[in-house]
Amino acid sequence: MPESIMQRVRQQVLAVEPGKLINYADLVTEPSQFGAVAAALSRLIREGLVVRYAKGQYYRPQTSRFGTLPLSEGAILCTLTTEKGVVSAYLTGAALYNQLGLTTQVPATIKVTSPKPRRTRPKRVAFVVRPAPERASDVPLLQWLEVLRDLRRIPDARPNDVLARVQRFVKALAPAERRRLVELASHQAPPRARAVLGALLELQGDKHGAASLRATINPLTTYRLGLSTAALPNAPQWHIR
Structure with a gap:
């Protein structure tokens, strides 16, 4: 996966307010990038930076002293x-x-x-x-x-x-x-x-x-x-x- 796409997806995700849904379409700028963006999201999920809510939809989790909060x-x-x-x-x-x-x-x-x-x-x-x-x-x-x-x-x-x-x-x-x-x-x-x-x-x-x-x-x-x-x-x- 090109590192530039990984960096771009990471920056886009970090710019989104925690608890707000991110659509897959928000991250894919060209059809040819579909696979690379999917791989980037998979890595960010493993890192705990994003959570998959539904098909094509993700969000940055909000945390409290009791742990990760569910999507509002x-x-x-x-x-x-x-x-x-x-x-x-x-x-x-x-x-x-x-x-x-x-x-x-x-x-x-x-x-x-x-x-x-x-x-x-x-x-x-x-x-x-x-x-x-x-x-x-x-x-x-x-x-x-x-x-x-x-x-x-x-x-x-x-x-x-x-x-x-x-x-x-x-x-x-x-x-x-x-x-x-x-x-x-x-x-x-x-x-x-x-x-x-x-x-x-x-x-x-x-x-x-x-x-x-x-x-x-x-x-x-x-x-x-x-x-x-x-x-x-x-x-x-x-x-x-």
Whole structure:
């Protein structure tokens, strides 16, 4: 292996903040260097300078008086949800619901969206297929649509309580954000989520948004979500039980 490649890879690795993932693509500048870079990384692993996290991904370990620290969830998420500085995915599942204060459970595996199925996955990560966000500002809206999608399946959370949180979020949105939420729901949310969002918008006086969502659902379908009429007074009109 040319010593210059070994030195370059070592310098690149040392320049990266400990605990931050390094992609193989960050280190290979030309296809012909693939083997040399792989050999350099193998040597650095033996030296303890880097740790292999998953295929093509490495990190400089952080150490404390108790030993080497595991890779942080934040570092994992940053790598999995951004591509060349652009947001390409987002956190969902129980880890998201914990962040939002909807559940106290901390999952052993985090769930991240992916625009296509993945055959391999890093440790402690699961993927669910969703379209990539068109822009970063869509991510919070898409995540609250995930909440509506899993309304009955959020650990240690009652559907009525979850709905109250969604209602506060929707009410606080600016008009443009609310219109974007309706647009995203119309194309990406399942019918049950669209029905609940439509009912909430109707209660909040957004007739146009509610009508837009009503037009996307089957009027003969009933959605059994465990919600009370006290929590959602117009639930029967949206066939929500």
